[in-house]
Amino acid sequence: QKEVEQNSGPLSVPEGAIASLNCTYSDRVSQSFFWYRQYSGKSPELIMSIYSNGDKEDGRFTAQLNKASQYVSLLIRDSQPSDSATYLCAVNSPGGSTLGRLYFGRGTQLTVWP
């Protein structure tokens, strides 16, 4: 069973602060990692993808990957109330019939208060 673990939250931060979202995964051979944002009642929307160890920055978002620790995180700088949503970590594990299969965590609910 391939597992993806996230703190369910809720995580509450003030406007302008840095929000830090964490995710661990069980399959050591996982290759691709994704962060999706899901507003209440809406479908998941891709925020970031990361494939190599290190940091990847896109605007206010930074994804960090450490394959040795089986850990991926998402930092949101200068958090805004519009960032309030559930953030889903997804891990893609390759190999045989499971090629291209995304495994999702339960999501972390983030609230940014003004």
Add this chain to the structure above:
Amino acid sequence: ETGVTQTPRHLVMGMTNKKSLKCEQHLGHNAMYWYKQSAKKPLELMFVYSLEERVENNSVPSRFSPECPNSSHLFLHLHTLQPEDSALYLCASSQDEGSTDTQYFGPGTRLTVL
């Protein structure tokens, strides 16, 4: 608005009804997916189609029957469902079913089984 559309957006059905969910992608992708999202549970992969062939059935009960007539359309036929099947059903597509291919989600169908 995403390039993946789903209809209907909401569906209420009795346990003896037969209904179908429709998904259409306008992105020229080759792979399509059905997911189930229940409250407080991670997104669960149900079916994967690649180039119109089913490549995975993730132990889904036979009361759910997928159909992929071409690479742009995906259906989920429902019959004799149970109340515990009430959930958000999400369709997604990706360029191919490779481990680095990003999956893009449709808006989902909120299903209630009475």
